[in-house]
Amino acid sequence: MEPGVLLETRKLSKEFPITKGAWGKQVGAVKAVSNVDLTIKHGQSVGLVGESGCGKSTLGRTILRAYEPTSGEILYRRPNGEIVDLAPLSDKQLKPYRRDIRMVFQDPFSSLNPRMTLADIIGEPLRVNKVLPEAAVEGRVVELLRKVGLRPEYLHRYPNAFSGGERQRVGLARALALDPRVVVADEAVSALDVSVRAQILNLMKDLQEEEDLTYLFISHDLGMVEYMADEVVVMYVGHIVESGPTEEMYDRPLHPYTEALLSAVPNPDPNAADQRERIVLKGEVADPTDVPSGCPFRTRCAYVQERCAAEVPALREVSSGRRVACHFAEELELRGLSELGAA
CATH class of the missing domain: 3.40.50.300 (P-loop containing nucleotide triphosphate hydrolases)
Incomplete structure (x- = not known):
């Protein structure tokens, strides 16, 4: 190369x-x-x-x-x-x-699990890869929400509460979770x-x-x-x-x-x-x-x-x-x- x-x-x-x-x-x-x-x-x-x-x-x-x-x-x-x-x-x-190497998917309505909160959706890669202790995951999720232009108080809301553009911001936050x-x-x-x-x-x-x-x-x-x-x-x-x-x-x-x-x-x-x-x-x-x-x-x-x-x-x-x-x-x-x- x-x-x-x-x-x-x-x-x-x-x-x-x-x-x-x-x-x-x-x-x-x-x-x-x-x-x-x-x-x-x-x-x-x-x-x-x-x-x-x-x-x-x-x-x-x-x-x-x-x-x-x-x-x-x-x-x-x-x-x-x-x-x-x-x-x-x-x-x-x-x-x-x-x-x-991470991915942002096409459809923000089907790529987010409707039964998971934003804290769970964005925090899942952190938990699966064990990059942070559990006590620090929520703080990292809040940081990522701010980074993509969403409010920290959205943390415990579900995807159906958001517009398509907001959901795609969530998808970006999830992709960025692991740096x-x-x-x-x-x-x-x-x-x-x-x-x-x-x-x-x-x-x-x-x-x-x-x-x-x-x-x-x-x-x-x-x-x-x-x-x-x-x-x-x-x-x-x-x-x-x-x-x-x-x-x-x-x-x-x-x-x-x-x-x-x-x-x-x-x-x-x-x-x-x-x-x-x-x-x-x-x-x-x-x-x-x-x-x-x-x-x-x-x-x-x-x-x-x-x-x-x-x-x-x-x-x-x-x-x-x-x-x-x-x-x-x-x-x-x-x-x-x-x-x-x-x-």
Whole structure:
């Protein structure tokens, strides 16, 4: 791993078997994540984007080891500099690392146990990992509530007493309870009202600076990703098709899929809302049980050529920090966000 890299995946894959019959014979597999190489530097926010069904959440949960990887490596740099591959570790061996890599879930209404108070929900990781004596747990929970903008007197209330935005603050407090180094935010604001999304995003940014956090920010909304992420990774049917610094990618995408995603970003100017040129992709996201030959995006691509069906494009570096999986990336003249928004 290069200096400064905190987490890295190498050729990481996750397949879910498809079984049939009483004996559970495997007849196929859902290829949710395929040979993903992902690098996250310390203190960085990496945005992971793509349509629903492209494997974003599966990749996040595989990195967390909520799912057992089918193959590949998940390399993590410990505070002492030691590099550990999390992929082959057992649940018992993973326990100390689960404190360092935490998750904020998408739905604040289903991710919190309705029969537990905030004191129990936020205090549970502290008790399970035995990081504090029981007498000190409540004080730590109060500290975390204040940190995410909630009142200490909420301590003994249940989740049903709170709004969606407040519940997501509870989810953030729970994720921060063990002083993690990496937080995987899986569509952390997509279930919230538009009016409170900005509050949660600003809170996450503040917490990142205060707690020295590193984020993997998973979202289908490229507008929010532009605000949150230092680097963007684009996934399509389990494959990374492009990655690079946020500003550069939004200004000049290298992959046709990225161009189409950017065209769907809402124009913030209400008077110019009808000026954004929308690129509508034909068909649906490819079936992960039967991925097309060659380039997985070729069945929807407006620039497809014969080579695309015969040869899988390698994810290659085309300039400093910019990677793309397209045979013709240097030849295509794709439009960025500003050009797509022009009249």
